[in-house]
Structures are given as structure tokens and as C-alpha cells.
Amino acid sequence: MVRIGVIGYGYWGPNLVRNFTECAGATVVAIGDASPERLALAHRRMPSARGAASAAELIRDPEVDAVVIATPVPTHFELAAAALAAGKHVFVEKPLTTNSEQARRLIDLAEKRRLALMTGHVFVYSGAVRKINDLIQANDLGELLYYDSVRINLGLFQKELDVMWDLAVHDLAILDHIWKAAPVAVSATGVKHFSGHAEDIAYLTVFYADNSIAHVHVNWLAPVKIRRTLICGSRKMVVYDDVETAEKVRVYDKGVSIAHSPEAEHQMRVNYRAGDMFAPHLDNAEALRAEAQEFIASIEQGRKPLTDGEAGLRVVSILEAASKSVTMRGGVVELNGDRKAAI
Amino acid sequence: MVRIGVIGYGYWGPNLVRNFTECAGATVVAIGDASPERLALAHRRMPSARGAASAAELIRDPEVDAVVIATPVPTHFELAAAALAAGKHVFVEKPLTTNSEQARRLIDLAEKRRLALMTGHVFVYSGAVRKINDLIQANDLGELLYYDSVRINLGLFQKELDVMWDLAVHDLAILDHIWKAAPVAVSATGVKHFSGHAEDIAYLTVFYADNSIAHVHVNWLAPVKIRRTLICGSRKMVVYDDVETAEKVRVYDKGVSIAHSPEAEHQMRVNYRAGDMFAPHLDNAEALRAEAQEFIASIEQGRKPLTDGEAGLRVVSILEAASKSVTMRGGVVELNGDRKAAI
């Protein structure tokens, strides 16, 4: 039985507590939050878990085997490093850290102490992304051509981190898991509409080694909530709409080939197959449950979790490059290391 | 009565012929197309119009007062220049030319000969864009923050020109008409998925002098047809969905202000008004009809049309910069001249 301590009982923490509680092999023994109100709320809901008024108190608790960190991103590194130094397995919400240097240090710490370090890339565990990954791994889509995602709504503004660190992190985590080629460069544009704050709208292009491309539009200032991703292969194309309650994933049996048009010297007509569309039945289990289970399993089996510290680092590296590109109004930033090995 | 000759009876030409025919003050007297089949089709439908086997023949026809050019883009300049040289008023489909130098020369030619030169920026004449423009000019939206457009489908590939010249041209024409600030720089990314052809997917960011931003996603390889534009103001936000048959324009009475959150040091909560949404009734008249009427009116009144050669030049200048930026994987390109004067 892995004894879990959760730090941060704000927006996301209660979801983690609930899922680790109902996860076989785990028990939540401690909850930490600096706010007395939230600690009291946690106690009413989970009287069996000890309340810790400080992260340090929870981290040094000898009855805690693993620490789950659901605090604001700028605090991730310090808390995770302290927990690893105290010999605890660590689960950190995404993004792992605020820069790649910190991520690398956490990875090193975990490796030295042979502790699990997991990044909470929760979409990787969703039924929709797992189905899309199955389609890609089975080569049903053919050669991957592009990934295009729109992830916008009227959202929480953050002080230090721009909107990409809040929302594009989901797409970069998904791409890190499903995309075959390695990312090689990034271009991003964005705007700060409110002085003193980070970019609230941004557009991020990732270039891959195989000439494929990924683009993500993230936005805290949109009047409508959109979560729609197009994944285009040479054989089939997927539309993944996470706002839909049914048929989130639609697979279009469409493919194109280029032919010279007899009609016009200057145009080539796309010859496309327009076949059936199908929407596969998805596993509706909560992604967070599967994610919690993976953390516990990695501890029990002494192996790296599916979304480990390296995955967290790779995603942070791209975010870091993107934020740099934004300051150059789209100027390209090469990704020199930290990249996923080409498959 | 303005006597019209139309060059090009392919995909778009028949629509122009039909609309100029039904336009008060105009009559279509000649139709030119290099293809005998298309010329025969034009004759069956419009026996009263002379068929011209070559553009040159139509241009020198003394009974033609004005030439309408609906041929592939690379031929626009030569045909338009010849028609102006022959003393004809000229209407050219968008984009006006393949580069800004050509556009400038057409403008000069038209000015010297005191002839009308119009660019077929058809969306400017649609009920939806006119309504949006009314909202902006009446300052209903407040300060403009961003314009975001997705214009994708499984489309015609072109040999010489990338997908931006085919699809983003619509958004740039709309922006040229409705946006208050002047564009100052461009960053664009894109990919050629088929060797020997132009980019089939592209992302274009336009930076404006007032810190607002426009972004356009254009794509010939999408399994679904999307035509959706978000226009965000500090007071209200618009969603314009051109695929909808009803309520194409929706106005959201939403606005944001930033406040420090008492809950979290690292976050600021958006305080937003979530008021009514309304979808104004739109004029459903065909945009092309209004466009044709504007060309005729500009000739009759000896004035510049609403979407004149300068508008065509400004749009071409941005496309030119965008295509250059794509080769630099997003590297910013400043727009030095040709810009719309700040309002």
C-alpha cells in the first residue's frame, strides 16, 4: 500500500485526492495546504487524512511514501526537489517545472535516489488519446502530416507564465506521446493584452524532423470554449473534439493525391477519396484514475512511469523555446537536445 | 450602360457573368476563354454575349468598356495591364497580383488613364462582414484585441502560389476593411507536404501598430470544412461562422478585467461579464451582386471603388511578406510601406 501525501488542495488537488483514494494499492494519508479554510474543507471530506499546514511538514512525514504536488507551477521545482531529497516518490502536475534546467535536476535527483518521478500529463491517459494513439501505432492514419489544435476559452490568467504553459502544455504532452518524429524547432507568436501580465493568446508551431508540423492556438480571451484537434495522416484524418459529449473522436477515411488538372494550367486538383466516417467507441473511464494507477504501478514495479520526468522535460523544453520565440515575434528557435528519439 | 467583357469562364467566371448581367447599369457583351468547351457553354447560357477565343481579342473590342478578369492569379497582371493600356476599366479577382511591384504598376496605370481599378475582395460586400464592420465602427466591441480565423477544407492545390494566396487572402481583405490599426509585421509558418508544390497548410500572424494581432489558419488538407472567425474586443466578442446557414454572426456581451485572486499568489482571476448573446439579422443578398454594383457605380461616378487597387496592393504586400516569413520558419518580416494609414 503506497501512502500518499498531496500538497495543494485548491482547484485540482481535490480531484487527485479523490482518485488516489479510490485507486487500488494507494491510500491518502496526508493533505497539505497553506490555507486554513482549504485544509478544513479537506478534513471534512477526508477525516482520515492528516492535515499539514506546510509542505515541509508533509514532506518530512515518515508515514508518507509518495508526494503528489498540485501547487502553482513556480513552486513545483522546490517542492519536488525537497520531496525527492527526503526519499519520497514524486508526482508533479504539468508542466513539470518553469524551465528545462530545473526539470533536468529533478530527473537526476530521482535517478540517483532510485525514486519514481512522474509528470501529470493527464490527457495521455484519456480514452480519446489512447484510441488515437492506437490508430497511429497501427499505422491506420498513414504518414503523419500535421497536428492542429485549438484550446481556447475565457480562462484563468497567470502572473508569471504565459497561456502556453497553461494550455499548450496539454497538446505538447499528447504530441510527446503519440507523434513519431522528433521536434526540431519552434516558432511562436502571441500578445500580452494586459500590461504587467503574460501573453493571454499565443500561436505555437512545432517543426518535426520528418517535415510534419504541429500548431496550437491557446487563448484565455475567447467567448466560446473550443477543444478541437485535427490529426491528418496520408491515409486517414482524425477530428478530436473534447467538448463533444459523444463521438469525441471521428476518423475520416479521406486521403489525397495530387494530379495535374486538365482544366487549368495553374491548378492541380486534389483527388480525394471521400469514404465513410466512423466514431469509435471510447473507454469513458476517468483519465485521472488511470494516471493515478500508473503512478502507483510504477512505484510498485520499480519502473519509470509512462509520463516520466523525461517526458516532463521534453514538454518544458518546447514551452521554453516557444516563450523565447514569442519575444522575437515568431523567430525560429532550434531545439538542440532533450528531444524525443526519432522512432 | 457599362458594357462588360469577362475573361475566364472557369470556376468563378460564370458567377461574375450572372451577377453583372443582373446588375443595373451593366450588360455583359463579351466572354473570353481559351477553352472552346467553356466558350461553347458560355454561348449556350448567354447567346447575346460575343465569345472571344483570346483575352487579347476581348481587350481590343471597342464595344467593351470594362474588363473583368477571373483567370489564374499569375495571369492577372499582364491581362489587367493590357486592359488598362487599352483604356478599359478593370476588375480583377483577388489576389490582385502575385507581388506588390505588379500591384503598384497597375495602380499607376489606372491613375494615369483615370480608369477604375477594382480588386474582387468579395467578403467585404457580404452581409456578415458589413454587420461586423458596423459593430466596429460604432465602437460596440470596444478596443480591438485580436482577430482569429480558421479557413480550412479539402481544397484545390495550386502550383505556384501557396495556400495563403488562395484562402488567407479573404481574411486579409476583411482585415484591410474592418481593422482600425495599421499592420506592421508578419510571421508565418507552413509546410509543403507534396514535393514540387507550394505550402498546403499555413499559419499567418499579422502584428498591428496598436498591439492587436490577427492570426489565420489556412489549409487545403482538412477533413472538415471550417470557416470560423473570432473577433475580440475589450467590450464584446464576435464569433462569425460562415458555414452556418443561420446566425452566422454571434455577438457575445462578454468582457474581462484582471483582478488579483485572493486564492492564489500566482494566479489572477478574470472577472468577466457573461451577458446575453445576440445574433443580428443579416442582409442575405449575394455579396457578389453588391460587389458588381460597386464596380459599376465607381465607373459611373468616376470615383474609386471601395476595394480599389490600393486595397489589393495592401493585401498582396502582406501575402508577399508572409510567404517570405514561411521560408524563414516564422522569422518576422516588417511591413515597410503600402500600409493602411492608421485611423
Next chain:
Amino acid sequence: MVRIGVIGYGYWGPNLVRNFTECAGATVVAIGDASPERLALAHRRMPSARGAASAAELIRDPEVDAVVIATPVPTHFELAAAALAAGKHVFVEKPLTTNSEQARRLIDLAEKRRLALMTGHVFVYSGAVRKINDLIQANDLGELLYYDSVRINLGLFQKELDVMWDLAVHDLAILDHIWKAAPVAVSATGVKHFSGHAEDIAYLTVFYADNSIAHVHVNWLAPVKIRRTLICGSRKMVVYDDVETAEKVRVYDKGVSIAHSPEAEHQMRVNYRAGDMFAPHLDNAEALRAEAQEFIASIEQGRKPLTDGEAGLRVVSILEAASKSVTMRGGVVELNGDRKAAI
């Protein structure tokens, strides 16, 4: 070459003229309309067809082999009877006549003179209905349980005939073609909101011999246009949305079985398979073209058309019963004859 004369050049007539013109084996030689304006319009578009100022003139024209009737429903019987009496093949728009007695007389007339009599049940020829019919005939849906259709919009009001004769006729024509069992009784309710006019909203239930049921909601007073049909089988369920531009037909791999719930004495939980959904690719050819072709083929081959006079009679019989039921506020009306033989 079948020489066609079309009577009625109002809303629907021009579509029939266009499609018979482009139909192999047919030529439109005459167009009749009582309105000089419409006759003039027909002439401008089709100078090769003679204009007839009266139906009688067109019917006695010896160069007309077949008469196509697209006039208001109350005139159908008289015109069709006259045309058959004059030895012409006859195509009549739906509904065939205003009562079943008239329909039977047209059938008798056609049989005696060995002439083709076709009813314009156009939806039977659409790609969507043909695909649904294929699914049913292949027994993919299992046992048919119900058909439910909503066909509403802000529409044309008619003087003599209620909204069912205008809109439910489409569903009854589809049902006549695809449904396996024979209709045995009808119940309908409706309201006349405008004095002196027929019902503008109506609800029609058809009971079938095999315990299946069909229901149609038709309405001229709806603020939105809906054309959505559910077809439920014991194995699969279909949603056919004719307003959609893509994926009009969606097939849900869902089925139910009833099991006693261990949880509650008074409830049984539906055990349902929730499998994939798929949207088959449809033939996008115009239904009207296939319909015109069927009329010509039936004449050339001396056989009955797919939607013959009997089909027209069966649909009219149900409409007749439904209008009678409306006056009894839903009182059931048995269908005694004219029914489709059980398959």
C-alpha cells in the same frame, strides 16, 4: 427520345425542366404556365421549348409524349386525367391527388391505356434514403421498432391542404418505400392557428401490422429548420439529418436488452451495447436527376416506375386518414385497403 411537356413553371417546375433537360433519353419540348411572366422567364432560359399559355394546349400538343405536372395539388387530378386521356405518360408531383378516390381513377386510366403514371416521391431517389434502404434490406438494423421524423420550418401556408399534405408526404413516401410492415391505422392531432386556413402544425402516428410505429411532426411555424429522422432497429439505430451538409446518415451500433435491475424492484435497467458510430459515404447525385431518369426508363421499358400511381395512392390514403383523425383530436382511423402488402 421521350418528348416532355412540363405544366407549371413556379417554384418546383424549373427544377424539373432542368433535370429532364439534362436526362439522357429525354428532351423538354413544351412548358406551360398560366402566368405570362413565368412563361417569358421559361422562354429566356429554354428558348427551344414551346411556351403554352394553357395546360389544355400543352396536353393536346401531338409532339408531347409525356406530361410532367408541377402545379398546385388541387389541380393534379384534372390535369393528370386529361393528359392520360390524351394518351400521354404522366409524372405528377407529390402528393398525387387530394383524395384516394382520385388516385384510384388515375391508376385505372393509366392501366387501361397502358401509360406510365409516376408520383414524384423524390426522397426515395436520394442518396441518403437509398443508403438507409440498403441497410434495412440487408437486415443490418434488425427488427424495425420505430420511425420518428421532425420536418419543420417557417413555411408556405396552403389554403385547402393542411401541413401534412405539404410536409408529411415526404416521410410517408419514404416509409412506403423502406418500411417492411403494412400500415394499419392512423392517429393525428393538429391545430389551425389562423382562421380560415388549414392546420399549420400536426403530429401524425402511423401504426404498423408488426407493432412498429411511425411518427411525423410537421410544422409551418417553427423558428428553426429541422429535418431529422430517427430509425430504430433492434440491432442498430440510424439518425438521418437532412440539414447536415456532411454525414447526413449516422448509424449507431447500439442495441438494448432488458434486464431486471438488482438495485430497484420497480426498474429494469437497459443493457445496451454502445459501439462505434459510422457515417457511410453517400451518393451525392441530385435525387431529382435519378427521379427523372426513372420516369424516362419506365416509359422506354414499358414498366411501372419505382414510385408509381399505387405508391402515390397509398400515401394519399394515409394523408386522408390523418386529416380525418385530426378532426377527431387524435381518434384512430383504420386503414382498410390500399395498403402495401406485408413483405
Next chain:
Amino acid sequence: MVRIGVIGYGYWGPNLVRNFTECAGATVVAIGDASPERLALAHRRMPSARGAASAAELIRDPEVDAVVIATPVPTHFELAAAALAAGKHVFVEKPLTTNSEQARRLIDLAEKRRLALMTGHVFVYSGAVRKINDLIQANDLGELLYYDSVRINLGLFQKELDVMWDLAVHDLAILDHIWKAAPVAVSATGVKHFSGHAEDIAYLTVFYADNSIAHVHVNWLAPVKIRRTLICGSRKMVVYDDVETAEKVRVYDKGVSIAHSPEAEHQMRVNYRAGDMFAPHLDNAEALRAEAQEFIASIEQGRKPLTDGEAGLRVVSILEAASKSVTMRGGVVELNGDRKAAI
């Protein structure tokens, strides 16, 4: 402080417990359920509430002031009668009872003992229905013409009660609250597809004294979930889509007037205003919270709740008539009493 005892901790009971717990002026002191598992679950979540293994035990508990009944419908009458006899205020989930005779007896019991009797017509308390009611009461819609509702999905089957008692009850409760005229007669059709069970699909028409009409389509066998209501007035029309997450209520500024068409003797063209559509901002508070608050307020103030026993009776009377009409395949059933007084 009103001390609440909740009987039934199955599907809906936990929602009632949660809302009465968070409701000012109320405290949940006892929860009853015959299932030991559910009682244990209730205890884990609400250790402060006593668990009662039988309804009788809870009803005779002197510390319970008011009993909330969330058990299967056939048990409602007996439990409510016992609770009223024991001097408790009573809240009963909808439908109030399985027949109007029982409903009348509960009303009499409550009146004699001067106790509150409330029916859980929850939709009446939703932001959407309250907004629609405001529009109607302010006469914004004009004269009411029809109400049309589709309420379908793959649902729970019930043994004794047909689908109308499960789903149409919501629409009848809404109509009882918002409609101006009194219902005078009912016609309903439906089918039992599974032997030994009640109707799983039904269509219900309610005729009102002012020539308006209401129709409800309810269905446990639909592949898609639809909750869409049209409310048509002579001035404006409402579409209320409860599946939408945003803009549930849309108001169309459309109205019709009938004019004789110059074009056709047999048709009259609808002259309709096609004005703006607007979607008013709705109060997103949980309807169940407002409902709970109303029960408490009615007890505290010694007045009848908004949805009292009479409202429950009126709805049950229509359901009773509808079930009778179904056995006559749509034969009309007059509503003789129990009707809402015309306004």
C-alpha cells in the same frame, strides 16, 4: 432549522441530501434506505445523519420535521400518506403519485394537518425555465401558439409506468407553471416494444382552452440524447435546448402573418419578420438548490410551495389521461377537473 429525513438513497436521493445539506435553514438528520450498501455509503458521506433501515423508522423519528421522498413512484403515496399522518411536512419526487385519486388524498391529508406538501417539479426552478416564464409573463412572446418538446435518450425502463410518467412529467410540470390556458383534453400514442413492460416510446398531445397545443415526444430507445423544446408565440419564438452547455435558451424575433400570394391561387405566403436572435444570460445556479430552498421557505412561512400538491395532481391527471388514450391508439380523453384555472 428544519430537520430533514430523506427516504431513498439511490439515483436521485444523494442529490437531494447534498442540496438540503447546503440549504440555509435546513439540516439533514436522517437517511433511510432498505439497502445496507446504500445506507453504508450514505453514512460514509454524511456521518452526522442517522441511518434508518426502514422508511417507517425514519417517519416515526421525532427529530425529523420534514420527510423527503425519493423512492420509486409506486411507493410515493403510501410513504407520503404515512409521513403526513405522522405530522411531517412532505416533499415528494415527481410524479407525485401513480394516479389522481392518490394525489387528491395526499392534498386533503396535508390540508387537514396544515402541513406542507411539495412536488419535486425541479425544472420549474431552473434558470432556463424561469427565464422563459419571465418572457411569457412579460408578454414578450405574444399569444402562445404551441409548445413542442423532444425528450429522448437510451434510458432506464420501468416496470409499471410508461415512459410518459418518467419523462413527459418534466414537460407537463413546466407547462403547468408557464402556460396561460387550461388543458382540456389529451391524445397520446405509444408502443410497448418489450413484452410485459410499459410503453418505451410515446407521443402526447395536450389541447388547451385557447386553441394552443402542447406535444411531447418521450422515448427510452433513442441513440442520441435530445432535450429540445420549441415555444412559439405570435410575436417571438423560443428554442430551449437543455443539452447545450451555453445559450440554452434562444429567442427568435420572428413572427408570421398570412397574406394571399399573388403568385398562386392555392397558396398563401407567410410574411415573416426575420429579426435578431438573442440568447439571454441565464442564472446557472442549480435548480435543485432553489427547489430545496422553496420547500424550507414554505415550511418556515406556513405557505404553500410553488409546486404544491395541486400542481402534482394536475400533472398526474394529464399523465393518467394520456396513458388511457394510449390504450385507445390516440383516442381523445377529456380532462374534466383538476385543471389549472384559466388565467
